[in-house]
Amino acid sequence: MIDHARELFESLIAEPYRTKVVERLRLPERAERERILREAFYSPAYVDARDVYVDFATDSGTGAMSDDQWSALMKGDEAYVRSRSFAAFEGAVREVFGLQHVIPTHQGRAAENIVMELLVKKGDVVLSNTHFDTTKAHVEHRGGLPIDVIGDTLWDFATPDPFKGNFDIARLELALEKYRGRVALVIVTVLNNLAGSSPVSMANIRDVRRAADRHGVKVMFDAARFAENAYFIKTREEGYGDKPIPEIVREMMSYGHGLWMSAKKDAIVNTGGFIATDDEAFARRCQEKLVLYEGFYTYGGLARRDLEAVAVGLREGLDEEYLRHRVGLVAYLGEAMERAGIVVSKPFGGSGIFVDVAALYPHLKPEQLPNVALFCDLYREGGVRAGAGNFTMHTVGPDGSIVDKVFQVARFAVPRRVYSRAHMEYVGGVMARVREVAAQSRGYRVTYMPDVLGHFFAKFAPLDA
Numbered sequence: 001m002i003d004h005a006r007e008l009f010e011s012l013i014a015e016p017y018r019t020k021v022v023e024r025l026r027l028p029e030r031a032e033r034e035r036i037l038r039e040a041f042y043s044p045a046y047v048d049a050r051d052v053y054v055d056f057a058t059d060s061g062t063g064a065m066s067d068d069q070w071s072a073l074m075k076g077d078e079a080y081v082r083s084r085s086f087a088a089f090e091g092a093v094r095e096v097f098g099l100q101h102v103i104p105t106h107q108g109r110a111a112e113n114i115v116m117e118l119l120v121k122k123g124d125v126v127l128s129n130t131h132f133d134t135t136k137a138h139v140e141h142r143g144g145l146p147i148d149v150i151g152d153t154l155w156d157f158a159t160p161d162p163f164k165g166n167f168d169i170a171r172l173e174l175a176l177e178k179y180r181g182r183v184a185l186v187i188v189t190v191l192n193n194l195a196g197s198s199p200v201s202m203a204n205i206r207d208v209r210r211a212a213d214r215h216g217v218k219v220m221f222d223a224a225r226f227a228e229n230a231y232f233i234k235t236r237e238e239g240y241g242d243k244p245i246p247e248i249v250r251e252m253m254s255y256g257h258g259l260w261m262s263a264k265k266d267a268i269v270n271t272g273g274f275i276a277t278d279d280e281a282f283a284r285r286c287q288e289k290l291v292l293y294e295g296f297y298t299y300g301g302l303a304r305r306d307l308e309a310v311a312v313g314l315r316e317g318l319d320e321e322y323l324r325h326r327v328g329l330v331a332y333l334g335e336a337m338e339r340a341g342i343v344v345s346k347p348f349g350g351s352g353i354f355v356d357v358a359a360l361y362p363h364l365k366p367e368q369l370p371n372v373a374l375f376c377d378l379y380r381e382g383g384v385r386a387g388a389g390n391f392t393m394h395t396v397g398p399d400g401s402i403v404d405k406v407f408q409v410a411r412f413a414v415p416r417r418v419y420s421r422a423h424m425e426y427v428g429g430v431m432a433r434v435r436e437v438a439a440q441s442r443g444y445r446v447t448y449m450p451d452v453l454g455h456f457f458a459k460f461a462p463l464d465a
């Protein structure tokens, strides 16, 4: 019998939760927004959160925890050594990923710091579909060279390739050959956050492992959005439609030598991270570094209650109804943007919508910083914040030599379980207005830019007429 209720529930992307606690939001007046922008050096990094109505700066650690997670916090066993909370955390990570050795860290980059210190030395090459910005910075910090071996459809926003996050296997083989003996590690970033939040297919992951094996190179996952990736495999890849999400996750991870994760993404917590592996000797070395940088191996820089919240959140993040709603809400934002005439990356990804900034500001040259113009217009017109940056990738050309690709996109990252469809409609409406005023922008210049992770600290000023 047809279940009309379920059809409605799924087609409307109705929320599989209701609100128990609310947080008041404020939309500052127009003149106030002008002043705030000026005082924040025209940079998203200096605007106070209380002055932002809808905040799409990041989906990292900005999710709403569930009643079960908040209750779990209260059960936190704050023992330093082998607390109950560590056992719960370790058990959840083992169950979800099928890996035995679990090393907690205070967030994702703390895990990256340890992994890169152990695996990457000066002159090494690290290959990934796309390095996340902190990952790239950690490879470079070790004196290594991060190369993104991504396919070309990524740059073409309109190409309907369902797995734009995939490795370009030909490029990967080329790089493995060209840099033979220097490749320290292959990193599979799932889903591929900076590449339009696009997923990686199971077939591609399998091919990556095969290619890496031929060269004796280790494969690790940067697993921040592993559950969203699994959901896309289920809904977009042939042969996975009937498989449960947890099974897809374990298959994905079976092709790696381990993983690290920023739990602030798909584990829906406000802080946390970990490394997981079956390689006992590697795990021991990670634990030694952990004690040096983070804390004892059973808490790794976190309060033990935070480990409890990760344990619950990891399992909640795998819930298919939650994932359908999450991915559906992001697509809803994408459609609202398209209705406003904005060029966005398609098919829509997992954690956010990527806007083609050059298409919106065709009259501005890259050095006139159209991405800063978009951030400012967005805040001025609607009190909305998004991450607008220059993403620079090192990829490889046909002969294996390094080619730099710079692309100007704005990322509208949607926090988990936080905003409603009306918020998405609102942002779509603001973008329609941004599109009307974009031609008036004269661009911006940099007034301050440090060397390492500069976009987190940069300051700007408008260019005069």
Ligand SMILES: *Cc1c(COP(=O)(O)O)cnc(C)c1O
Pocket (backbone or CB within 6 Å): 060, 107, 108, 109, 110, 132, 134, 135, 189, 193, 222, 224, 225, 261, 262, 263, 264, 265, 272, 273
């Ligand atoms: C967020 C993120 C990281 C870094 O994790 P933090 O928790 O922010 O330190 C690394 N890789 C990816 C893919 C991420 O999304």
